[in-house]
Amino acid sequence: MKLKITPLNIATAFFIVAAAYIGIYGIKINNSKTLNFGGTVCAVFLLFALVVFVIDMMLRNFFPDTKKLWIIELSFIVLTAVIYILVK
Secondary structure, eight states, X not given: OOOOOOHXXXXXXXXXXXXXXXXXXXXXXXXXXXXXXXXXXXXXXXXXXXXXXXXHHHHHHHOOSHHHHHHHHHHHHHHHHHHHHHHO
């Protein structure tokens, strides 16, 4: 398989690095009665990384051209961010 750098690859790497950082150093959530949410947040980031990796593999099969793949994946990231902002 050819190595292609895509936006969802970068997002997967970010989620894995964030999960590792939180797993090692922990996380402090303000106004929380519970002392440590680090394991839960780490697991959620790893789940996000897995989902993004699977979506990246599916989109690679549908769009073999790298330019189209970048456009589709960037559109997916923007759409996800807009939906997140609207729901928040």
